[in-house]
Amino acid sequence: MRRQLAAILGNMDHRIELGAFLRHRRDALRPEDVGLLPGGRRRAPGLRRDEIALLANISTDYYERLxxxxxxxPSSTVLGRLARAxxxxxxxxxxxxxxxxxxxxPSFRTDNHVDPGLMRVLDxxxxxxxxxxxxxxxxxxAQNPLNVLLLGRYxxxxxxxxxxVWRWFTDPRCRTLFLEHQHEELGRGYVAGLRAGLARHPHDPAAEALLAKLQVGSAEFRNLWGRHELAIPRSTLKVMQHPGVGRLELRCDVVISPSTGQAMVLFGPQPGTDAGERLALLRTRGTDSFAE
Known part of the structure; x- marks a missing residue:
């Protein structure tokens, strides 16, 4: 099928066809579809070019020319960003x-293409x-803006x-967000989840390279890996000490897409705590040095 499509397109100007396809997808979207506010008058339905360029992290001029x-x-990286945007x-x-x-x-994971259903929920x-x-x-x-403010930019x-997983075992700054008594449990969860992911992707060069780097870079990881624990991510209670808004008790609920294996993690306030008010404060401030 892929070869037939390439043959049909062989006599066409690919750039013109590419531009038309991008316009069609842009016209089909509404601001609320991508997490933008729908306010303001628009001359035509659909998103503006500058909005797609912003979502794809490319210049408006470049997107207009496409x-x-x-x-x-465009490079494979830019194509992946456009597909997500x-x-x-x-x-x-x-x-x-x-x-x-x-x-x-060959797969969603190779170019970080987000499961469309999860992306709609994220928006x-x-x-x-x-x-x-x-x-x-x-x-x-993918992260929504409030998650960037909460955890930093990933x-x-x-x-x-x-x-x-890499950041947890190699960057001490990541651990400063969580109370020390949780560190062992969180580390074990990361390792068990990675083992479960690797089991679904045997002989994957990128996955094997990540495992090798972790084994070389962290004695703690090597020790936990030797326990042979395996588990898919589950909902947990996490207690954070955020540099901007203080203590947060958050219920981390996990939703996994059966078609891609991708997981959405939602950080909701634990009932009976003031985490909701603190998240609102974080959202109001809008920027935080930790997130940069």
């Missing part, structure tokens, strides 16, 4: 790569609930800095 069919062929399904994402003259990545929660999406190896591939970092 839609107009006069830009250079435009909330493409897996089939649409594959078509996007073919139009750009590239082979689609819907953006105003009030910190939430993130990670793959089954612990790599954070999703836009290069690998392995965007992986929460």
């Amino acid at each position: 839609e107009q069919g006069r830009g250079p062929n 435009l909330r493409m399904s897996s089939d649409e994402r594959e078509h996007l790569y073919v139009l750009a003259g590239q082979s689609p990545p 819907a929660l953006s105003a009030a609930t910190p939430a993130l999406v990670s793959d089954d190896l612990g790599t954070i591939i 999703a836009e970092r290069p690998p392995p800095e965007n992986n929460q």
Whole structure:
């Protein structure tokens, strides 16, 4: 099927087709579909080009040239960002790569493409609930703004800095957010979850490289890995000491997509605590030195 599509497109100007496809997807979206406020008058339905450029972390001028069919062929990284910004399904994402003259990545996880269903939920929660999406190896591939303020920026970092298992065992700053008595339990959970993810992806070079780096970089990780514990992520209570708003008792609920294995983690206030008020304070402040 992929070869047939490439043959059909062989006599077309790929850049024009690519631009038309991007415009079609942009016109089909509404601000609320991507977590933006719908206010303000718009000359046409759909999102503006500058909004897509912002979501994809590229310049507006570059995106305009892509839609107009006069830009250079985008890289695989840019294509992945566009697919996420435009909330493409897996089939649409594959078509996007073919139009750009590239082979689609073989799985969601290889280019950090977010499960579309989880992405819609992430957008819907953006105003009030910190939430993130990670793959089954612990790599954070999407965060809403409140989650960035809560945990710091992961999703836009290069690998392995965007992986929460790697950061936990190699960056002491990550642990300062959590009370010390939780450190062992959290570390064991990260390792058990990574083992479960690796079991689903045998002989995956990227997964094996991450494991090798962790074993070299952390004696604590090697010790926990030797326990052979395996578990999928589950809902837990986490007590944080945030540098901006103080103590937070949060219920971390996990929703796993059966089709991709990606997990959404929602950080909700523990009933009977003031965590809700503190999260509201964090949202009101909008920026925090920890998140930069």
